[in-house]
Amino acid sequence: MTIGFVGTGTMGQPMLANLVRKGYRVVAYDIAPPALAAAVAAGARAAGSAAEAARGADLVVTMLPSSSHVEAAYLGAGGIAEGAGRGRLCVDMSTIDPAVSRRVAAALAARGVRFIDAPVSGGVPRALDGTLAIMVGGDARDVEEARPVLAAMGENVIHVGPVGAGEVAKLCNNLIAGVAAVAVSEAFRIAEGFGVDVKVLTDVISKSSGNTWVMEHMHPVPGLVARSASSRDYAPGFTTDLMAKDLGLAVNAARELRVPVVVAPAAQQVLRLASSHGLGRKDFTSVYTFLRPSSDQAPV
Numbered sequence: 001m002t003i004g005f006v007g008t009g010t011m012g013q014p015m016l017a018n019l020v021r022k023g024y025r026v027v028a029y030d031i032a033p034p035a036l037a038a039a040v041a042a043g044a045r046a047a048g049s050a051a052e053a054a055r056g057a058d059l060v061v062t063m064l065p066s067s068s069h070v071e072a073a074y075l076g077a078g079g080i081a082e083g084a085g086r087g088r089l090c091v092d093m094s095t096i097d098p099a100v101s102r103r104v105a106a107a108l109a110a111r112g113v114r115f116i117d118a119p120v121s122g123g124v125p126r127a128l129d130g131t132l133a134i135m136v137g138g139d140a141r142d143v144e145e146a147r148p149v150l151a152a153m154g155e156n157v158i159h160v161g162p163v164g165a166g167e168v169a170k171l172c173n174n175l176i177a178g179v180a181a182v183a184v185s186e187a188f189r190i191a192e193g194f195g196v197d198v199k200v201l202t203d204v205i206s207k208s209s210g211n212t213w214v215m216e217h218m219h220p221v222p223g224l225v226a227r228s229a230s231s232r233d234y235a236p237g238f239t240t241d242l243m244a245k246d247l248g249l250a251v252n253a254a255r256e257l258r259v260p261v262v263v264a265p266a267a268q269q270v271l272r273l274a275s276s277h278g279l280g281r282k283d284f285t286s287v288y289t290f291l292r293p294s295s296d297q298a299p300v
């Protein structure tokens, strides 16, 4: 079986490598030459465009930064819609606006091409291990057809609902993870200020009600979790800009439904500030480095 894989960046590379390892033939395309070269080094054949990657593929996988990239890669000039034959199935694993997933699905359906959304959680470590959580939106038969391919990249493949529903689940998850990263960073800055050992605090919280995946697996304080981005000078991982994007998706969705959201926009703005201070391409847990104590000596 041949897979057309478009978007071979931070996440796409290890996901593609798992497909190759499990015996799939992969034809890859990325607009960035170094990303495409990495895909070739992992065992893929290089295509000259997204359309070319889709042509002749039995199934197309995309892993792109945001909504506009997905629209361009599917529907733009030289895009997947030009190359995918009638009846083909496309699986978008990017985190994007659910409304865009539905729009791309409708545009492809008009050409007889099927589409499901299958965003992921778990970050680079679980992408490397092939143990991502994958939340899927789409027709049940399409989801079953894609399941073996998804299972080559993840261990929890959950069908959430129709097209776009996977993205809704993902933005809800990242609302919590993004807020948690800011909250954990704030808490550890306070503890440090009072001279509490950060390792001891981590032990306490891991056995208490404040425990969170972000602290356990992506600790913002360097040196406490071996595989965390913070222990590699905040090399991503998942960038600050991507997390700010995801919180924005959650806030937009809430606005559409008129659900009041207070904490998510606050966390998004902290991340945007961190980005405007040069941390946009660093891992999102670098927000901790941004929350340094004020130099003002006056007590609050």
Ligand code: NAD
Binding pocket: 006, 007, 008, 009, 010, 011, 012, 029, 030, 031, 032, 035, 050, 063, 064, 065, 066, 069, 072, 073, 093, 094, 095, 096, 120, 121, 122, 123, 124, 237, 238, 239, 242, 246
């Ligand atoms: P990335 O920026 O590292 O990789 C995206 C790749 O897409 C880049 O190599 C870029 O050159 C390529 N690209 C952009 N437009 C293209 C186009 N039109 N045609 C072909 N290639 C194109 O991003 P990433 O960290 O791999 O994240 C990808 C998606 O996965 C995002 O939506 C992100 O929110 C989501 N995600 C990331 C993580 C993580 O830990 N990095 C975890 C879960 C979900």
